[in-house]
Amino acid sequence: MSTATTTETKDLAPVRAESLAALLVTGERPPRPSALSASLTFGWRAILKIKHVPEQLFDVTAFPIMMVLMYTYLFGGALAGSPKEYIQFLLPGILVMSVVMITMYTGVSVNTDIEKGVFDRFRSLPIWRPSVMVGYLLGDALRYTIASVVMLTVGMILGYRPDGGVAGVLAGIALLVVFSFAFSWIWTMFGLMLRTEKSVMGVSMMVIFPLTFLSNVFVDPKTMPGWLQAFVNNSPVTHVASAVRGLMAGDWPAEEVAWSLGWAGLFVAVFGPITMRLYNRK
Template identity: 50%
Template sequence: MTPTPTPQAAKPQPQPAAGVTLNAALSSSARPPRPGALAAAKTFGWRGMLKIKHVPEQLIDATLTPVLFLVMFTYLFGGAITGSTGEYLQYILPGVLVQSVLFTSVYSGVALNTDMTKGVVDRFRSLPIWRAAPLVGAVIGDCVRFAIASTIVVLLGFALGFHADGGVAGVLAAMLLVIVFAFALSWVFTTLGLLLRSPSAVMNSGFMALFPLVFLSNTLIEPSTLPSALEAFVNVNPVSSLVTATRGLMGGDASAGDIGLVLAEAAILTAIFAPLTVRLYRAKS
């Protein structure tokens, strides 16, 4: 151990930190009043937007898959399942919308797990702000991700010939409902993100848990065609209730009961997993 690190040939750089400017910068910073909890969370939401801008790969991954699914399923199974691709598209578009946004929500956990391995979390935790602000802000930022993903699926659906009897209002309400549910589900994945060791472990287990939930539902098929045990599972699967409500809103025949059920499920998920995430985050050292 020597007192000096290995010398390297330093390239000429602009001379930083001229004493005068440095001193001016150091002394010209009166402390502003501390931000409120929501302002801090909003700032972390802004950080989430910046990440979408600088690291768009995650969004592309998560939206490309459902785009492929939508096109493949429509043309591959459409004829076999409903007799025509157009009719099948009518059936699966709301389902693929749900599928694509729910898969995107896994990235909330992946991003948090990645953050925890970096020094920047130490900085956040040493700031005089609401301690849950980084988490709440990140999940709010993720809602923008969900909005982008759902817009892509819906636009593609229209391009392929989908027609919504629920009108523009119905489609927007359906997208909003899916985003609300994905917000709630994000908390499950942030909890996972704090419990598991690596970002890829979060991604794998998140997808592993989502696959049966998404496919063993009424996303792609009519449950009445299933063996009775499977049909029973599909009917209690919360993803099915979300797909039913989404389909209803887009088709203009949603029932208040279906929508209420989804909102209740979202509220329960959030009530359990949001506080759990915050507790785990605070306990991490």
């Protein structure tokens, strides 16, 4: 057995460096992927992660249902006389609150991939650098849409009727997804900055809870003290909730829509460059 193996090895011709190079190096290098192509590829990667770990959809299915049911029946009778009356005011606001709270998981996913060493491979690829971050956010945009559809379905069952019809509902969801996409840049920054995913979740909750509860999601700010109204009326969550509520009601709150898009642009302009600087130095 060993004699035959030795004979076969001696009969093999030596591999020359020129022939090896001809096999490894092609005559023409493949084209570099565009920014859009790379971003969509990483967005598809985020969707595939949901496919292989469907438990990730718990926060966009069970959590929104729980929020709608809990706040409708806890506060409906006390604030509006009945849950059916209250849900007309509550649902657009609680929709904004739930989706905004879900955005923090973007930072958790980024931090998890850093700990696993996946980012080292991404940084070595000849791609548009921000495409990795944009891909995360594009994948999460699907999660935001799923959460919105789930909450609207539950709200319709409980008696919510949007006077704006299909067009108003779609416009409200589109505005919310755009705002959430921009808002998620904050959590990508924290995901790169902090060491563990527990730290990312802790800091995220400290930021999200004041922004969402100190808003017009549950009640009209006119019932609040004057000093608190000054904060609530200028909160980005308040502007988004008012815009979504108006669009679904059949109105066109141009001022609130403009404020929401302005906040979204500000988040991207401020936290986008900071995130990419941290990513390049990580």
